[in-house]
Amino acid sequence: xxxxxxxxxxxxxxxxxxxxxxxxxxxxxxxxxxxxxxxxxxxxxxxxxxxxxxxxxxxxxxxxxxxxxxxxxxxxxxxxxxxxxxxxxxxxxxxxxxxxxxxxxxxxxxxxxxxxxxxxxxxxxxxxxxxxxxxxxxxxxxxxxxxxxxxxxxxxxxxxxxxxxxxxxxxxxxxxxxxxxxxxxxxxxxxxxxxxxxxxxxxxxxxxxxxxxxxxxxxxxxxxxxxxxxxxxxxxxxxxxxxxxxxxxxxxxxxxxxxxxxxxxxxxxxxxxxxxxxxxxxxxxxxxxxxxxxxxxxxxxxxxxxxxxxxxxxxxxxxxxxxxxxxxxxxxxxxxxxxx
Amino acid sequence: xxxxxxxxxxxxxxxxxxxxxxxxxxxxxxxxxxxxxxxxxxxxxxxxxxxxxxxxxxxxxxxxxxxxxxxxxxxxxxxxxxxxxxxxxxxxxxxxxxxxxxxxxxxxxxxxxxxxxxxxxxxxxxxxxxxxxxxxxxxxxxxxxxxxxxxxxxxxxxxxxxxxxxxxxxxxxxxxxxxxxxxxxxxxxxxxxxxxxxxxxxxxxxxxxxxxxxxxxxxxxxxxxxxxxxxxxxxxxxxxxxxxxxxxxxxxxxxxxxxxxxxxx
Numbered sequence: 204x205x206x207x208x209x210x211x212x213x214x215x216x217x218x219x220x221x222x223x224x225x226x227x228x229x230x231x232x233x234x235x236x237x238x239x240x241x242x243x244x245x246x247x248x249x250x251x252x253x254x255x256x257x258x259x260x261x262x263x264x265x266x267x268x269x270x271x272x273x274x275x276x277x278x279x280x281x282x283x284x285x286x287x288x289x290x291x292x293x294x295x296x297x298x299x300x301x302x303x304x305x306x307x308x309x310x311x312x313x314x315x316x317x318x319x320x321x322x323x324x325x326x327x328x329x330x331x332x333x334x335x336x337x338x339x340x341x342x343x344x345x346x347x348x349x350x351x352x353x354x355x356x357x358x359x360x361x362x363x364x365x366x367x368x369x370x371x372x373x374x375x376x377x378x379x380x381x382x383x384x385x386x387x388x389x390x391x392x393x394x395x396x397x398x399x400x401x402x403x404x405x406x407x408x409x410x411x412x413x414x415x416x417x418x419x420x421x422x423x424x425x426x427x428x429x430x431x432x433x434x435x436x437x438x439x440x441x442x443x444x445x446x447x448x449x450x451x452x453x454x455x456x457x458x459x460x461x462x463x464x465x466x467x468x469x470x471x472x473x474x475x476x477x478x479x480x481x482x483x484x485x486x487x488x489x490x491x492x493x494x495x496x497x498x499x500x501x502x503x504x505x506x507x508x509x510x511x512x513x514x515x516x517x518x519x520x521x522x523x524x525x526x527x528x529x530x531x532x533x534x535x536x537x538x539x540x541x542x543x
Numbered sequence: 544x545x546x547x548x549x550x551x552x553x554x555x556x557x558x559x560x561x562x563x564x565x566x567x568x569x570x571x572x573x574x575x576x577x578x579x580x581x582x583x584x585x586x587x588x589x590x591x592x593x594x595x596x597x598x599x600x601x602x603x604x605x606x607x608x609x610x611x612x613x614x615x616x617x618x619x620x621x622x623x624x625x626x627x628x629x630x631x632x633x634x635x636x637x638x639x640x641x642x643x644x645x646x647x648x649x650x651x652x653x654x655x656x657x658x659x660x661x662x663x664x665x666x667x668x669x670x671x672x673x674x675x676x677x678x679x680x681x682x683x684x685x686x687x688x689x690x691x692x693x694x695x696x697x698x699x700x701x702x703x704x705x706x707x708x709x710x711x712x713x714x715x716x717x718x719x720x721x722x723x724x725x726x727x728x729x730x731x732x733x734x735x736x737x738x739x740x741x742x743x744x745x746x747x748x749x750x751x752x753x754x755x756x757x758x759x760x761x762x763x764x765x766x767x768x769x770x771x772x773x774x775x776x777x778x779x780x781x782x783x784x785x786x787x788x789x790x791x792x793x794x795x796x797x798x799x800x801x802x803x804x805x806x807x808x
Contacts, residue, residue: 254645257649258648258649259645259648259649279651282649282650282651283651285649286649287645287646287649289642289645289646290642291641291642292641292642293641293642293643293645293646294641295570295574295643297573297574297577297578298570298573298574298577302573306566306569306570307646307650309562309563309566310563310566310567310647310650310651310652310656311650311651311652312559312562312651312652338577354646355646358650358651
């Protein structure tokens, strides 16, 4: 028996907007039933990749297949088997939760009875049954995201694309959504999820791919990636920038990698691996001994910035393509307008 | 040419295209019902125009051989049909911004169902507004003198003209993408289009240079057609000229709107 085709297979994908290479030769493979966390700052090409894979955008070079179907040659076959929830909830404010899902079902070519039954089923599953017949305008941000996610699931997609599913949500709604996403994955859905948060990619992804300026700069499991970054980070904020040299020298021996100084934040950062609180105590002791005045000192989990610093030597830049920028601006404006 | 595996055939595609467009037409009509204030004001504004023109300006404008109510009502109806295109343009720009168009395009639904559904629902809305305006018109002195056949044809001309303008607006909405920009732009072209015409006053009363613009204006031709159908005049010439305009607009802006829809993201 041959091995089943990858749920998502991408080879040498290139997409340019004017002179910007939004995707610059991306290779990816996602096995069926697994979760890929696509991590990167704004403008790194995450959304562009999702748009190509969901047939919304044509690549300039390379190939992309979803469940064995080429996204360019067989878009209908791809669309029948995927679900997409974009960065902003594509929910119709004037329709009720039920109507939103019912309509999505019919547009996925379910017959009327099935579409209605499926809508009801999903509303119950996502804790929206009570709000089912209220217009979505009055939904909270979290409810709206759940409804949007539900809409992407009406046709029971085998592969689901979630583009920054928790951006803009409060911490509690974020946790709720994570648990919903975990349930989906348990049911065997293949998931490609983009995020700007390392923690989210870590929580949900089997494999994390880091994207920067349209290129894959790292891939691996969360622990492996964290190992590359150096695990936890001790950050020491200085009172006097003149102390920077002394602080770097003092903290050098406790790190698993060379300490860095961020002038803007007046902050010395040193990756300490899994040494944890012990490393923090040691850092305090050493800085005190060398009479470095501290505004703040903390132990924290690595952030996207740390990953980028470790992988690329530069912080995650927010430079994006013009197309992405104007799209975001437009959506932000549309969203602002939608607020009651 | 063979269809790639997994791609539906022409017949199935056509059937789904109709069904998908219907679902989206329903959606837009539901939106209209859900926000009754929008519906209310979209009716109040043209009714107010009819009353203002009839009673404020009407006394000062003398049209030989016909009362001003009868003269201006076809103009007000054509203007209203054109102004309905605001809804088309703003609605599409809004859907685009909110990712609703992307959502539909990532589904098996027919690609242009959004466009077709939007234009169908806007056409139905135009029809409703035209009927309301005819009712108001009757109350202030407008009468059909040519019988029911031409009367129905007049309504049809107004609605088809409205569809043509909505097609321009669909292109504008999808090309500009920003609801506010779309709204401002709508004012810029729709006011001159409808007022520099024979909609409310005879073109002969305008200065010569303006007549040169007003005479070939599609609004002038469409309104002339409607007047001929309502109470008499040369029907055939006006009808053909209007039809030519409508066909030309659809032929140019239909493909442009489709292209903008395809490229929009």
